[in-house]
Amino acid sequence: MNKIFTICALMVFSAVFSQIPTLDVENLKKHPVILQEAKIETRILGNLATTTAIYTFYNPDNRILEGKLTIPLPEGVSISGYALDINGKLRDAVPVPKERAKEVFESLEKRNIDPGIIEKVEGNNFRTRIYPIPAKGSRTIKITYHQELKNSASDYQYLLTFANETVSIPKFNLKVLINESLIAPKITENPDGSFAFQKQGNQWVAEINKANFTPNENLKIAIPKASQASNILLQKTSGDKFYFAASVSTDFPAKEKSKSQKIAIIWDNSFSGSKRNHQKELDFLNAYFLSNKDISVSFVLLNNVLEKTEEFTVSGGNWSALKNRIAGLKYDGGTDFGALKEISDVEEYLLFSDGISNFGDLTLKFKKPVNSIASTPTSDFNLLKLLAAQSGGNFINLNELDTQSALKTYNKQPVIFLGFKETAAIQDLFPNVGTAVNEPVNIFGISSPNLGKLTAVFSVGNKKYEVPVDFNTALQVDNWPIAQFWAQRKINDLELNSTQNRDEIRNLSEQFGVVSKNTSLIVLDDVNDYVRYGITPPQELLAEYNKIVSRNKKEILEKRKNLLSKSFDITRELVTWWNAEYKPVEKKQYPKISNQSLAESANKDQVQDNVGYSSAAEMSGSKKSNGKITLVEVESKEEYMKDFQNLQSSELIYQKYFENRSKYEKQVTYYFDISKLLFKKGDKALSLKVLSTLAELDLENEELYKTIYYLLKQRGNYEKELWITQKILEWRPFDSQSHRDYALALIDNKKPQEALDVYKSMLYQEYTDEISVRDSGIEEILIMEINNILTQNKNVDASKIDDRLKANLPIDIRVVINWNKDNTDIDLWVTDPLGEDCSYSHKSTEIGGRLSNDFTQGFGPEQFLLKKAIKGKYKIKTNFFGERQNILSGPTTVMAEVYLYYSDGRQERKIAVFQSQKENKRENDSKILIGEFEF
Template structure:
């Protein structure tokens, strides 16, 4: 099995876009990836800029690497171009639905070829994955994005951050400013020699350096022409044009009424520690200088909404509140579903990055919410939506200084009311009735020969008119005005992304803009474009069309449903269940070895550790007994907790030590388990939910969370987590199954049955069909269990060929959280016979499902009739894909007595590999016993 080493680098941006990404491989410092060359070119026209950045990385090590890094972009900016080198030259990516891109990427990745994708994840963050970066090989990537420049009364401002830049062997930076009548002014210079010279109708500045480390970032101001508006136009079809109009506004500021009582909602989740608290405190200080006597309700938001604290600010003295903020501890996930109205509040100030990773926002506030962002990784759209729906203001401290932010907070919003001559304009953005900043950039589709138009605005009950002269529009057909327009429309639609998903996807695919619903993908082989039905870039189109026309049926991707195999598996299970098993007198069996049978040495027989047990009937008391094992952590940090008796002391030590283990998944997993043992479910859940903050849309972390939630009976959150995983990975049968099982836990058997049905009928790629061969056996048992345990469900939803009455004395299922992983289930019966991957049936009737050597599993053991004695349950970590960020593989074992016969009992064990992803001779772990 391939071992793929993930590189995870979260890049933090200053103002616009940090142009110097760094890739590090944890625990492989000698073989870290080197950034060999950077080439950046920015074109500026009026208040619009288009930037293309090319990076060349070198892998000096002797192992294949997978590249993964996350790019936070500022409010309103998105990726509009991506290219990856194929056979030494850059190939442009093409747009495809997001989940499809991920499915195709993972299918091709298994063949060790060269796909690359870039996708939008939570907030305005963009993640690119590149595979493979070969041993002692190089990879090129090119990223293009469009942005509107920061707009002031006298100039436009362009900023390019080189914060934390390292030495770069080859560095090229070029900026071209079109149609500017005056020389652009460089106020921050990377090396002092970067200067503009006039070339034709452009101002051009360029530097070429070797072994260069930028001393400063680049900041350029471009003086405006003395006009109230500037218009750029790009021709479209049907004799129409896309336009971008920069409209200056000099309206009298009308301030909103002052509040007597405010509520501050302070996000102190783990990610809250990454916000710019200095900017936030400076803003509050300025606010209280103007609002000297005011009541403040202060409430903390993490994975819960904590108890409200009351403060009184008198004479502008807010020191008590400030000290409370300065001493806050940041921990836990973020759950916007916990938000509630706070009584006797005139308005809210919400300080958060807006990324809710533990629940969805459901509350519509009755009083204005002023949402305040101070980190470039924020979900700007959600924060704007909160403000827009409630009548508050959105304040972006990434772009506004303190006084400008306070001015924005205090004023009544300026509303854009469209153009007086509305019949000549289509598809305006911002939308009519939307609050806008000043100056404003207006995008739309226009008829020709517009002449002079009038833009309408309102402040409070007063209306204002601004002339916009299309006669002086600059024809910019080589500029992506259409992409700017599409980007604006998508940003608007993403305020309600679920409702508008189809329209977002269509726009993204049409204009090549990355969105929540659409990614960009590059494939290595022309046959893969044909096979997966993806239209390639222009240079491959002739060959693509030729192959499609000549050989379509042979090359198009094979997709299979699970249904026919499920019918066969139902018959096979029924035959097995109806068979009689008469064991011989022999009680000694040969050892079956894929690895040595030694146990890990890390388990201890203890009282069932935080396991959940449920009986569905008061029928005859079961004679069997389940004892699960607590697989203890062997991490060095656990020694620090050994002498601590109370949950509160353990939690304080956890916070104290966390900086040393901040990105180590096992740390949160182990401490959460420890706190749960001590009986503190609240603190245990807070620590567990922090795992959701370690990465964006990471299904491996979310599966780990869902396993522990299921084990602890927190079924409502289990359902939310599994639903998110299903949204990200609808192409995995396991995602559907986990969601269906969560529905069963939430006493929604009919909905679960519907999910199982759709799972069997859905078509999967050939790779996934092969990877998951045998999963039908597990699904059939679970479908029939729903039918036997819930007599009121509509059984007509299930094909009769899938129905079978299959009660068993013992059922064990192991599940794991990582793809490309081989974990084996071993069950030893009282006679000493092992049931395992190479001996899948025993003399007493034990039956093991298919051995999943890659994928997420699951594997299942069944025994219809148990004989007296002890049964041992073990797992073997045979092969794991090492994903550094997600930590070692997490396994959930569901252990049942009397499955489907009315006396059903379940206990659950959740544990992680203790072997640091290495094959060891003693890697088998004892996880439990049955006794009959």
């Protein structure tokens, strides 16, 4: 078969909040992608700011690149505008459901068309994907976000971070416009000495244009507050109502909560924990223990497990023993909030974490107050706030508070917003009534006209306070996006329970164009693509879009197919194959195997314990088993493995792994190889910790999660396998392989009925034309697995499965390979005792061997079947024909499931998991031997 595939490099560049994005392109050291131009404009009105950043990136390399930019935004801030250059002009994105945006993006990417999306991933992190960035060419993106400025006693603070910028930007423009401020703003940090405000009408304007600019400092502006107790902005809705934003002063006497005698500190020491600002955390603890001088502390570490609690006593404010313990911590493993448990006899908790749980879901509702403390911009602020709010604790954001302010926030009883006395004329009020608020508080809502004077009510402890809010002084600003600020605040509130509020979040996000957990923004290249995928385009294309839709909608609409009708045909085909007789007449020589494969075969006895971490043999019935599976360990060829070859104990291996990790921090093979090595030494706990670290290398990366899933399955860790496959399915519900992986995990967890339901939904679900073509032939694998459930589990309800899909197909040999990357072509080869290869170019053999369709673009799977095995040895090999070089998630990971006596009552399964080697030679001897059958 003629195989066509595209090789494109993945470009990864990241930015902290408001920081100029810098590019880190591995293997492009000589010609790195250049930030060619940065243009940033911020408009400020009162304590509300809207920032628009336009970035142009130039690719000096000779390869097409795919761009990925991850932007952590502060608490409460979302992306509300995105644009990508199409034919030299910026085109605004439109909102679509998150999974739909990803599906359309990947479909268009396969056709080498220019889509762009921006989506919200774990925490308050936003990711944009751009394709292609042409060789020797450039792409431009525009990002818009709204934020509420932080308050001090006398002014609002605006900060734009250029910290640690060392790269010179060829073209740089920075402009800040401040409306309706009577007093001149004060620049307290200046990125360039010439940046200064001038009065222009009713605005203060500052602007710089620079060539080859390297910022010297951050930009920090103090904007004096108006004298009144409240400032109110109005924006008219489509009817007679108004969106409003009211900044209300709440200068109430602080009321401190009572001091605890015993606390628990939960310290997240997962791999991502090393990225937190530990100095700020230690400064906070130092201030805390100066204020709480005699206290008992239960200290517990959280990573992929909750470790054993340690007890410390702080006397006279001396906490040196605990401080030294924290200073000596190692940060490794994923984060599993599902492992959290109550600690007995404590009065409250201090939780130090980024709040991103990537190895399990939070299920615990704490009975004692949890004070959650964030110190990194990439934190999941919503989860940390939810933990605090549910338990009666405080959320402390060290990204925005100095040590004394943070201690004050911890010590005080929160200010609770109780709403307005006059409620009839106000709706959709945020913050919600009964929630804790910062001081001063920004209140958003929808109001009737002519509200007059209202009264906002707050409480601190058991005491209530009233603040007048005079809507007669409100300023109507119809050119200011108050509606988006309101929508952003409502979405932030709803995302505290994102699963329960999924539909409402999606509706709001799509209506107001705010990126959320459920909704992304997408830009398409051609108006016909908007029609094809049923996406309403931006205003500039709307007239043409409507004309096409009315003229020939049926011709252009996206084609979608289900797997059902083809599955009926394939079931009949499989039955015909199974009933046929095969009578081989000629003995043949084995094909020549490469030196590499021979060496692996010779080491077979050495790696026989691979069986120990394959899934347990599943045997039943009284028939005698004559077959035998032997798997070959595919050894890593990475240079770093030399450091481990003479280490005998798992403790020494782990110590060396940790010593060397900084050299290979983003190299996926490092964690994969060391996890396998530790498991081989029998240390399941350390092996799992290293493996789970892969989940920390990127946000919502299905390729990394599939690698984790394969090894969990191989090792029989079925509970975590189920969780991982469920997460992948959440991210990729449009992908048939995501459903299949989840169904197989359900089977491993002895949930055959649920698995059968998933298989049925897979057959009836409609897929895009691109995915249907990519996955053509997967039906044959699904039919075998559906019927295996029916034969292995007599108690399942099969009434919902169409009789045309049912067939009893017991076979002697079944091999299935899967891999973790899209746009990848891996081939399965099985050589029988007669020396005949069954492969993509020769799918049927004399003895009845049968190979499924050749998957050249997707995740696989490919399947080999043999009804009746003849005596002798069968060799199982894979060939890496081609793979997209996705740098972050490393080389392609392959899982081979190898079965004896599939569906006949003696079923036995073993699993091999390995990664592609550095060189994928397209030669006859380049295939990797992974196992043998012997009959």
